[in-house]
Amino acid sequence: xxxxxxxLKIWRQDGLNKPGGFKNYKVDxxxxxxxxxxxxxxxxxxxxxxxxxPVAFDHDCREGICGMCSMVIDGRPHGLLxxxxxxxxxxRFFNDGDTITIEPWRAKPxxxxxxxxxxxxxxxxxxxxxxxxxxxxxxxxxxxxxxISKEISEDAFDAAACIGCGACVAACKNASASLFxxxxxxxxxxxxxxxxxxxxxxIGMVQQMxxxxxxxxxxxxxxxxxxxxxxxxxYIRKMNWEYHCANIKG
Amino acid sequence: xxxxxYSSVFRKTLATLSGFFLIVFLFGHLAxxxxxxxxxxxxxxxxxNEYALFMTSNPAVKILSYLTYASILLHAALTLFLAIxxxxxxxxxxxxxxxxxxxxxxxxxxxxxxxxxMLFILIHMKSFWYEMHFxxxxxxxxxxxxxxxxxxxxxxxWWYTAFYVxxxxxxxxxxxxxxxxGFQTLGLKTRKYIGPIQxxxxxxxxxxxxxxxxxxxxxxxxx
Numbered sequence: 055x056x057x058x059x060x061x062l063k064i065w066r067q068d069g070l071n072k073p074g075g076f077k078n079y080k081v082d083x084x085x086x087x088x089x090x091x092x093x094x095x096x097x098x099x100x101x102x103x104x105x106x107x108p109v110a111f112d113h114d115c116r117e118g119i120c121g122m123c124s125m126v127i128d129g130r131p132h133g134l135l136x137x138x139x140x141x142x143x144x145x146r147f148f149n150d151g152d153t154i155t156i157e158p159w160r161a162k163p164x165x166x167x168x169x170x171x172x173x174x175x176x177x178x179x180x181x182x183x184x185x186x187x188x189x190x191x192x193x194x195x196x197x198x199x200x201x202i203s204k205e206i207s208e209d210a211f212d213a214a215a216c217i218g219c220g221a222c223v224a225a226c227k228n229a230s231a232s233l234f235x236x237x238x239x240x241x242x243x244x245x246x247x248x249x250x251x252x253x254x255x256x257i258g259m260v261q262q263m264x265x266x267x268x269x270x271x272x273x274x275x276x277x278x279x280x281x282x283x284x285x286x287x288x289y290i291r292k293m294n295w296e297y298h299c300a301n302i303k304g
Numbered sequence: 305x306x307x308x309x310y311s312s313v314f315r316k317t318l319a320t321l322s323g324f325f326l327i328v329f330l331f332g333h334l335a336x337x338x339x340x341x342x343x344x345x346x347x348x349x350x351x352x353n354e355y356a357l358f359m360t361s362n363p364a365v366k367i368l369s370y371l372t373y374a375s376i377l378l379h380a381a382l383t384l385f386l387a388i389x390x391x392x393x394x395x396x397x398x399x400x401x402x403x404x405x406x407x408x409x410x411x412x413x414x415x416x417x418x419x420x421x422m423l424f425i426l427i428h429m430k431s432f433w434y435e436m437h438f439x440x441x442x443x444x445x446x447x448x449x450x451x452x453x454x455x456x457x458x459x460x461x462w463w464y465t466a467f468y469v470x471x472x473x474x475x476x477x478x479x480x481x482x483x484x485x486g487f488q489t490l491g492l493k494t495r496k497y498i499g500p501i502q503x504x505x506x507x508x509x510x511x512x513x514x515x516x517x518x519x520x521x522x523x524x525x526x527x
Contacts (some may be wrong), residue, residue: 063399129402155400161392227403227412228390260305269390270312272410272414273485279406287488290497293312294492301308 056147058084059200060099060233061153064109067166070173075168076155085192086146089114091123092132093145095160110180118142118282121217124224131221131280139219139282161229163266174220176266180235183262187242188250189225200246215283222277222285233277234285235263236293237285253300261296312389313489315382315506320486322379329372330512337513340455341522352455353448360436380422387415410430410481424471431458433458459523467518472513 059082067074072250081097087095090114098108114122123140127133133143148154158171164172202210214237222233239256242248248255271290308314334492336359341351403412410417434451436451437439444450459465483505493501 065399067519126398126400129398129400130405134405157400160394160396162395210390225406227394227407230390257307260311260313264310264312264327267393269393270316270386271489272386272390272411273488274407274411275483276403276406282368291488291491294317294489297308297311297313298317298491301314 056146056150056199057082057085057088058148058150058152060084060148060151061212062131063153063155064169065157066169067164068156069168079115084145086144086147086222087215090127090143090145091141107117110171112171112197113141115253116141119217121219121282123258124159124168124172124174124219124221126224128155128158130240131159131217131224131258132282137282137284142282155167159224161220161223161268163229163231164220164223172220174218176196176268177218177220177234179266180259180262181230183258184238184242184255184265185251185258187247189247193247206244210241210244213244213285214291216241217283218280221280221282223268225276226269226271227274228272228275229240230270230271230277231263231266232271232293233281233285235259236287236289239296240292242290243292252296253304256296256300257292260293312386314490315386317436318326319379319382319386319465320489322375322382325371325375327479327508327512329375331370332481332518334512334515340452342518348443349450349452350446350448352443352452353446356436356451357448360438370481373457376422380418383415383418390426408481410477411485414478414481420474421471421478422476427467428471455527459520460527462524465520466523469517472517473524474511475516476509480505483508 059080062079062081063076064079064257066077079097080102081093081100084093084096091111094109094111101108112122112124114120116123118141121139125132125140125182127140127143130199132138132140135143135147135149151292158164158166158170159172159174161172164174166172216234216237218234220231220234223229223231226232239259242255266288273287273290275289278285336355339355340348342348343351354399359369432455435454441449441451441454444452459468462527484493485503487497487501487505
């Protein structure tokens with residue numbers, strides 16, 4: 055086990071619409087087994103002991119499934135490691151003496167609430183715009199009443215793996231929410247349970263995505279590369295196709 | 305239905321369709337240009353000038369040419385509009401950006417590549433299209449406007465030839481991302497067809513610019 059001495063260059067901003075800027079902090083003697091968030095905890099403890107304001111950052115489960123932690127580390131959402139969230143990034147991937155730049159997700163629809171915390175409710179509104187799913191109420195249905203092939207269920211599950219962290223928006227040079235929206239649309243469009251509202255859903259969600267002020271998709275595929283769940287841009291293809299069909303066929 | 309026409313997806317689709325039409329145009333244009341080098345001497349001069357006359361007087365070609373101008377303008381206007389919209393979606397840039405870690409260079413620079421291609425088109429049209437239509441251009445021995453000699457003379461200058469070759473490299477990068485991206489926007493780049501689509505995109509991106517670029521190079525070397 056080694057120790058690290060780091061310089062952190064962190065975006066600090068007091069609140070919504072307040073001016074922000076970078077501040078440098080030195081943190082010494084870090085354990086390489088720490089996660090990135092634990093490293094920030096050490097910094098915050100240091101700041102509290104100095105009577106300074108700790109760095110505000112989103113986090114919850116710290117096991118890579120909730121999608122709360124959200125920061126751009128040296129230009130990459132969730133850091134340099136592929137297929138992980140920030141909480142699963144460990145300090146052994148950094149070198150002693152490194153300067154690490156930490157920024158919030160940057161997109162107009164994601165206003166900065168404080169420091170590294172952004173408001174991601176536009177993503178919730180996109181899901182809301184998808185509406186409801188018709189189901190028969192009553193007692194729980196028997197298992198395997200609706201047959202679904204292994205391929206389809208796997209495909210739908212891959213789309214459903216999206217944790218809604220917004221790294222796709224953060225990674226995209228256009229700040230496009232296409233990968234998120236596409237994953238949510240595809241998940242239901244693939245399954246028999248999602249067929250009844252299939253057309254209204256894709257129209258509503260794409261419209262809401264545009265309305266929120268996200269950029270458009272230019273297929274750089276940076277979103278897929280940075281997505282902690284490895285959601286494929288195939289779902290963006292599917293979203294485009296679903297959207298064309300819903301509008302043209304009616 | 306109405307919301308469809310205002311959606312980003314529809315605008316990208318129009319940009320794709322106009323772009324794909326322009327690729328078809330490029331194949332036609334290329335076939336015409338190849339007459340400059342596949343034939344030689346008087347035969348090339350006569351045939352190319354007759355072809356130029358046909359291309360500027362035939363009514364069907366006229367319709368196609370207006371469609372081409374419209375496609376260029378539509379493609380440029382839509383993509384420029386979308387690029388400005390996307391710029392607005394990120395008012396504050398990242399301090400550190402690591403684009404090369406997650407995306408191709410061409411995909412990140414499409415607006416710049418597009419503007420350079422547009423500049424090339426304008427200079428190219430001034431050099432040949434404008435001169436053919438409105439300029440003072442001499443006649444060949446058969447009484448046709450001598451576009452052939454004008455072209456051959458133009459590419460005697462090494463820097464003009466170099467400008468064309470560099471422009472074609474830029475076009476190649478634009479096509480490399482544009483074609484594959486277009487299939488994705490239309491919703492056709494399914495897992496099944498991803499391989500063939502990538503092959504088609506790569507082939508188009510190399511073949512068209514290379515074939516276009518070889519013509520001024522040959523003309524320059526012959527001069």
